[in-house]
Amino acid sequence: MRPTRRRDVPTRAPQAGIKTGPDRPATKKRTIAAPDDDVGLDGLAGHVGYAVRRFQLWIFQDFIKTLAAVDITPTQYSVLTVVAANPGLTQMAVAKRLGIERARLVHLLDALEQRNLVKRAASxxxxxxxxLHLTAAGEASLRQFKLLAAEHERHVxxxxxxxxxxxxxxxxxxxx
Amino acid sequence: MRPTRRRDVPTRAPQAGIKTGPDRPATKKRTIAAPDDDVGLDGLAGHVGYAVRRFQLWIFQDFIKTLAAVDITPTQYSVLTVVAANPGLTQMAVAKRLGIERARLVHLLDALEQRNLVKRAASxxxxxxxxLHLTAAGEASLRQFKLLAAEHERHVxxxxxxxxxxxxxxxxxxxx
DNA sequence: GGTGACTGTTGTCGACGACAACAATTGTTG
DNA sequence: CAACAATTGTTGTCGTCGACAACAGTCACC
Structure with missing residues (x-):
């Protein structure tokens, strides 16, 4: 039997007639250099959103990989950059500027503050x-982050x- | 007192010296048309990743809004489009083509199958x-979805x- | 015929956006 | 000045999503 529970899908007959296609292996191992990527995208190819999604995925992965040594995500980097450029900014202002939710920014700042990169001071x-301000350590770290971010930008x-x-x-x- | 638990932030002194800025209202109501957006992005402005993220956010929102009447997300649309263009494709093939995880696609197809747009047949x-194939209803629906998707594309x-x-x-x- | 690889599935984890609720505080207004 | 609406930071919940791990069935290949 199949994996125990197969949902209540009727498991209807194979429905002959529609060209099933050879269920291509889709693996590089078996068929040495198979023309694996001949799966058409149809109308999808004409949509900006799809292309942008794939690109964004790639770019974030590269950013994370390039800054892995310092353990900084794109979002964290954006927060640090904005705070550095506008010392004394409010959490609300930062959130609104970066399009982040207030609630989300709280956790982001918690992490950055624990790492002693940012400090919250009473207005x-x-x-x-x-x-919000960068700590001295934060300023120094950000300089290094920017070097790595520039390297990421070169990858792009x-x-x-x-x-x-x-x-x-x-x-x-x-x-x- | 503050919201009961304010984290172990030292709540240090206001740290005079650094220009705090007027904690600008950030609301359109009080200051009629305040120059709200003078918060610098600094180096962030030169990063493709940031721009792409904002753009992708905007584009997905518009897609979802435009296709809200038919309740189809960008991801669902991409699955339907690929399956329609390549009938008989395997889940693995679809997942690989769209950059979706096998596990994720399972749930996506569950939903689409429950709505009678797609059917899983035994290979x-x-x-x-x-x-994977579209049902007759799926084919008809997709035609409508494509009209709406085209409208979204016009928004872009x-x-x-x-x-x-x-x-x-x-x-x-x-x-x- | 047995071993290793692959497919679909389930489950878990963490990151994330969207919301709602709340305490403290502020500004406005009667 | 007191009452009231709005704002800020915070906490919590919900649903989506990608990354993994595990597993049963199946297939390919030696």
Whole structure:
């Protein structure tokens, strides 16, 4: 029998008639260098969203891999960068600027504060809010992070070309 | 007192010296049309990854909103499109083609099968695998989905321009 | 004929966005 | 000045998602 529970799918007959295709192996091992990628995307190829999703996946993976040694994610990097560029900013302001939820930013800052990269100070003008700053260690670390981020950016250029990369930045600028 | 538990943050003194900024209201209501967006991004502006993330977020939101009436997500749409274009495909093949995990695809297909859009048939050549097909209802539905997806694509064009959109597709083509 | 690889499935983990609720605080308004 | 709405940081929950691990059935190959 099959894996014990197969859902209540009727398991209907194989339904002859529709060309099933050779159930291609899809593995590189058996068929040495099979034309594995002849699966059509049909209309999907004309959708920007799909292309962007794949690209974003690739770019985040590369960023994480490149900054793995310092254990910094893209989101953490963006928070550090914005706080560094605008010392004293409120959590709300940072969240709104980066399109992160207030609630989410709390945890992000918790982690960054535990690593002594950021500190929350009481705002002098509004006792509800915190003013955010990098610690000395944070400033130093960020300099190193930026070097690695630049290396990641070079990977992007190697992948799509400098001209295309510049064009991307230009096209996507309106989204901040 | 503050919200009961405020983390073990030392709550150190306000740390005078650093320009705190007016803790700007960040609300359109109080300050009519405040220059709310003068928070610098610093180096972040030069990173493709950040721009792509924001863009991807926007595009997915619009897709979901545009296809809300038929309750189809971008991922579901991609699965339907690929299965429609390649009838009889294996789950593995679909997963690999779309960059989805096998495990994830199981749930996606469960949902689509419950809605009678897709059916899993036993493969005639490999009893381990399923050959995927659209149902008649699935074919009909997909035609409608494609109309809505085209409308979403027009939104994209309205946002970034047709030339930029074409350029995007071109640049991101290598990512499939 | 037995061993190793592959498929579909289930489950778990962590990251993440969307929300809702809440205490503390602020600003406004009657 | 007191009442009230709005804001800020925080906690918690829910559903989605990618990454893994494990497992039963099946297949390929020596």
């Amino acid at each position: 002098k003008t509004d006792r509800r809010s915190h003013s 250029i190697d992948k799509i070309g400098k001209d295309n990369r510049d064009r991307l930045l230009e096209i996507l600028a309106p989204f901040r | 005639k050549t490999d009893r381990r695998s399923h050959s 064009i309205d946002k970034i321009g047709k030339d930029n959109r074409d350029r995007l597709l071109e640049i991101l083509a290598p990512f499939r």
